[in-house]
Amino acid sequence: MKKNIILSLLLIGVFIVNCFYSIKAEAAYNSEGAVSYANAWALDRNPNYPSFSADCTNFVSQAMHEGGTLPFDKQNGWYCEKVLWWWNWGTAWSVANDLYKYLSNSQRGTILGKWSPNQQNDVNYNITRGDILFYDWNMDGIYDHAAIVVDYGRDAYRPDIIGDLQNQHTSDYYHAIWHLKPYNTRASSTVITAIRPK
Amino acid sequence: MKKKVLGSIIFIFILFSVIFISIGVRSSQNITNEQEIKNTVIGALKIYEKIVFPPQYTKSPDIPIPPDVVNKKVKEVTDECYKYFSSKSGWLDNRIEVFKNAVFFEAYTNGGIRTVKDRITDIKFLEINIEGDTAKVVADVYEENKAVLSVLDESKISTVDLEKLNNINVYKTSSGNKEDLVKKKEIEELVKKLPKKTDIVDRSGIIRYYYNLIKENGKWKIISENLTFIPGDNMQN
Numbered sequence: 001m002k003k004n005i006i007l008s009l010l011l012i013g014v015f016i017v018n019c020f021y022s023i024k025a026e027a028a029y030n031s032e033g034a035v036s037y038a039n040a041w042a043l044d045r046n047p048n049y050p051s052f053s054a055d056c057t058n059f060v061s062q063a064m065h066e067g068g069t070l071p072f073d074k075q076n077g078w079y080c081e082k083v084l085w086w087w088n089w090g091t092a093w094s095v096a097n098d099l100y101k102y103l104s105n106s107q108r109g110t111i112l113g114k115w116s117p118n119q120q121n122d123v124n125y126n127i128t129r130g131d132i133l134f135y136d137w138n139m140d141g142i143y144d145h146a147a148i149v150v151d152y153g154r155d156a157y158r159p160d161i162i163g164d165l166q167n168q169h170t171s172d173y174y175h176a177i178w179h180l181k182p183y184n185t186r187a188s189s190t191v192i193t194a195i196r197p198k
Numbered sequence: 199m200k201k202k203v204l205g206s207i208i209f210i211f212i213l214f215s216v217i218f219i220s221i222g223v224r225s226s227q228n229i230t231n232e233q234e235i236k237n238t239v240i241g242a243l244k245i246y247e248k249i250v251f252p253p254q255y256t257k258s259p260d261i262p263i264p265p266d267v268v269n270k271k272v273k274e275v276t277d278e279c280y281k282y283f284s285s286k287s288g289w290l291d292n293r294i295e296v297f298k299n300a301v302f303f304e305a306y307t308n309g310g311i312r313t314v315k316d317r318i319t320d321i322k323f324l325e326i327n328i329e330g331d332t333a334k335v336v337a338d339v340y341e342e343n344k345a346v347l348s349v350l351d352e353s354k355i356s357t358v359d360l361e362k363l364n365n366i367n368v369y370k371t372s373s374g375n376k377e378d379l380v381k382k383k384e385i386e387e388l389v390k391k392l393p394k395k396t397d398i399v400d401r402s403g404i405i406r407y408y409y410n411l412i413k414e415n416g417k418w419k420i421i422s423e424n425l426t427f428i429p430g431d432n433m434q435n
Contacts, residue, residue: 053429054426116299117299117300117303118299118302118303118306118308119308121308122386122389123382123385123386125379125382125383128369128378129369137425137427138296138423138424138425139292139295139296139299140292140422140423140424142424144424144425144426145427151369152366152368152369152378152382152385153366153368154363154364154366158349158399159352160349160350160351160352160397161349161350162350162363162366162385162389170427170429171427171429172429181311181345181347182311182345182347182399182401183399183401184401185246185316185341185343185401185402185403185405186246186405186425187303187311187345187401188249188299188300188301188303188304188313189296189297189299189300
């Protein structure tokens, strides 16, 4: 009898552990999916989401959620949902610095590096497709902008520049050089941090 | 009775005069404050114009700039910081460091880009809220900005090399693996060897600034700033 109980308990334990593993597997970041989403919507707005005048972080969050399959995290402000006819979203979903804080938690992301202006070469060996880039335009320690790494190759707007490429919203870019130096009037004071979501 | 009426009229006249004068003094004080705040903001924004090196150094990002020219520029730019930024909360120190590094970035162009021209063409003050010795400002800054950069000269690249550049496909395999890095390195080395040319890029656009200021020893100074790029042609975020 006792043996049966112990065996049943063990089986239940194995089942519970297995459940947790499968939840974790579901929640793992799908970088290729995020890139596909970012490529599909870089120059457009997905009508299934709200869009903002400063849409950069909303776009990155959508890529992480829709393509990257990361589930909403309402408790920590990373979510966006429609309730009846209005939208609810957390600041981590739509504000660059809040998304940075959310992802820089070691459970949710890995900080890959932080690059000051003269460390930003066209080729960055630390970043790869699906990684999230955060830009601090004036080095005040607050991130003002977010984008997603999508490829390595020719910049779509300056094909004579070859390196890691990003997609972004607000001013929409599809395959622009990751450091944005040819487009950024504040290039001399822009710090960039990259995070790989988990 | 007449005396009482006359007295009341004089009293009301004096009262109204005092009220009008104080309103007048206040509004003229506000106008003065507003003008001083505008001057501080404009001065701070124009520091970016001063970062640009003289034309003899901006024909190409590869032209070396003598150290004494760089040091002079650093001094010129950081001296300006003392005029417009508050030493409270470490903002002045932060700005000095940022502008010093900005000069070094322009001087030693690791990324192969150097600013040729930076000019503010217009500043639209959208909001100036003064409360005692503190103020909040929102302003749209219209900036003309050009940079010279070093890029591939495709007219001088062989078809074999062009073919390689056109078919990079680094990420054909699963992202971030060793093969990708090797391929990236190969292409980077190839790009380094290929002929280059200089080209001018237009980075002009509109930036919305949000400032907080305080009155420090009778002068308005900036204690924090936030900025966002207004979408449009050639803009960043």
